[in-house]
Amino acid sequence: MQQELETAIPDEIFVDEAAARRYLLKFCWKNHQRFCPRCRSRRNYRLNNGRRRCARCRYTFHDFSGRWINNCNLSCTQWLRLVQLFETETTARTASKELGISYNTAYKAMSTLRFAIVAHALDARQLLGPNSPLGLSLNGRAFQSPSATEEKQVTPVxxxxxxxxxxxxxxxxxxxxxxxxxxxxxxxxxxxxxxxxxxxxxxxxxxxxxxxxxxxxxxxxxxxxxxxxxxxxxxxxxxxxxxxxxxxxxxxxxQRFPLYLKELELRYNSRHKDLFPLLTGFLCDFAPEID
Known part of the structure; x- marks a missing residue:
C-alpha cells in the first residue's frame, strides 16, 4: 500500500520506537483498519500476545506480516533511519556503522528496499520470481534471496x-x-x-x-x-x-545489477519528490505473491 504523507517528518521517529511504529503503521493500514494479509477479510481479533487472528481463515498475523519491512529484524527506528540513509545514497558499510548493526544486516536491509522498489516498477513481473534474472523467490510472501552458489549464471541486458x-x-x-x-x-x-x-x-x-x-x-x-x-x-x-x-x-x-538500475530509474523519475515517504511506503507494502 503506497501512501505518501504530506505532513512534515517528525524528528522523534528516528529516536523513539513508539513514535516510529505509529509513523510506519500509517503506511500499512489505511484508517487503522486491519485485514487479513492472506484472505483480506476484515474480521479478525487480537490475541493475548498482541498478534491478530483472522476469523475467516484462522491465519495469525501481526502488523508487519507479509510486508517487506518484516525482513532483517530491525526495529522501527532502525528501519526509518536506514531509509533516511538510503535516500542520501549512503553505502551499506557506512549505514552499518551509523546504526550499530552488522554489515550483512545493513546490506540485506538495503537489498530489501531495492527489491521493494522493483516490486513497484511497471515491469516488476518480468524481474521478480524464481525464473527471473534476479532469482528472487518467495515462500508465500517471505523474502528469500538466493545464495551466491544458487544464483543463476545469467547476464540480463x-x-x-x-x-x-x-x-x-x-x-x-x-x-x-x-x-x-x-x-x-x-x-x-x-x-x-x-x-x-x-x-x-x-x-x-x-x-x-x-x-x-x-x-x-x-x-x-x-x-x-x-x-x-x-x-x-x-x-x-x-x-x-x-x-x-x-x-x-x-x-x-x-543478478543484482538490475536492482541498482531500477533504483536509479526511480530516483531520477522522482527527482522532484521527497523520496523518504515514497520509500517508506514501498517498504511497508505487501511483498507480492510470486510463484
Missing part, C-alpha cells in the same frame, strides 16, 4: 530510454552478453567496457544497452573505456545520472 521528463530501464527479453558480443562483432555496434559494466551505442529505440558482467570469458572481447560513445557527450540527462554512478558498482553481480 537492459535498454535505457531517456524521454526528458521520464527515463525507462527495460529488460530486453532474450538478450545476454553473447548477444551484445554478436552485435559488436557482426553489426559493428560500438561498445564500451567500464569495470564490470558494458554499454553500447544507440540500438533501435534505446539510447544504450547495458549489462553487468561477472566471470564470463566473453567479457574479455569488449573494449575497455574511457567513455567514447555519442551518448557520453553533452548528455545532461538520465545517462549522465547513471554513468556518474557506475564506478560505485564494483562487486555487484549480474
Amino acid at each position: 537492459f535498454g535505457i530510454m531517456d524521454r526528458g521528463t521520464w527515463a525507462f530501464v527495460d529488460l530486453i527479453p532474450g538478450f545476454d552478453l553473447e548477444t551484445l558480443l554478436h552485435f559488436s562483432l557482426s553489426f559493428q555496434l560500438k561498445t564500451v567496457r567500464l569495470g564490470n559494466v558494458i554499454y553500447t551505442d544507440r540500438y533501435q529505440r534505446y539510447d544504450t544497452l547495458i549489462c553487468c558482467v561477472g566471470n564470463d570469458p566473453a567479457a574479455d572481447y569488449f573494449r575497455v573505456g574511457p567513455h567514447g560513445l555519442p551518448i557520453d557527450e553533452n548528455n545532461p540527462g538520465f545517462w549522465h545520472y547513471v554513468s556518474s554512478r557506475l564506478t560505485k558498482f564494483h562487486g555487484v553481480t549480474p
Whole structure:
C-alpha cells in the first residue's frame, strides 16, 4: 500500500520506537483498519500476545506480516533511519556503522528496499520470481534471496530510454552478453567496457544497452573505456545520472545489477519528490505473491 504523507517528518521517529511504529503503521493500514494479509477479510481479533487472528481463515498475523519491512529484524527506528540513509545514497558499510548493526544486516536491509522498489516498477513481473534474472523467490510472501552458489549464471541486458521528463530501464527479453558480443562483432555496434559494466551505442529505440558482467570469458572481447560513445557527450540527462554512478558498482553481480538500475530509474523519475515517504511506503507494502 503506497501512501505518501504530506505532513512534515517528525524528528522523534528516528529516536523513539513508539513514535516510529505509529509513523510506519500509517503506511500499512489505511484508517487503522486491519485485514487479513492472506484472505483480506476484515474480521479478525487480537490475541493475548498482541498478534491478530483472522476469523475467516484462522491465519495469525501481526502488523508487519507479509510486508517487506518484516525482513532483517530491525526495529522501527532502525528501519526509518536506514531509509533516511538510503535516500542520501549512503553505502551499506557506512549505514552499518551509523546504526550499530552488522554489515550483512545493513546490506540485506538495503537489498530489501531495492527489491521493494522493483516490486513497484511497471515491469516488476518480468524481474521478480524464481525464473527471473534476479532469482528472487518467495515462500508465500517471505523474502528469500538466493545464495551466491544458487544464483543463476545469467547476464540480463537492459535498454535505457531517456524521454526528458521520464527515463525507462527495460529488460530486453532474450538478450545476454553473447548477444551484445554478436552485435559488436557482426553489426559493428560500438561498445564500451567500464569495470564490470558494458554499454553500447544507440540500438533501435534505446539510447544504450547495458549489462553487468561477472566471470564470463566473453567479457574479455569488449573494449575497455574511457567513455567514447555519442551518448557520453553533452548528455545532461538520465545517462549522465547513471554513468556518474557506475564506478560505485564494483562487486555487484549480474543478478543484482538490475536492482541498482531500477533504483536509479526511480530516483531520477522522482527527482522532484521527497523520496523518504515514497520509500517508506514501498517498504511497508505487501511483498507480492510470486510463484
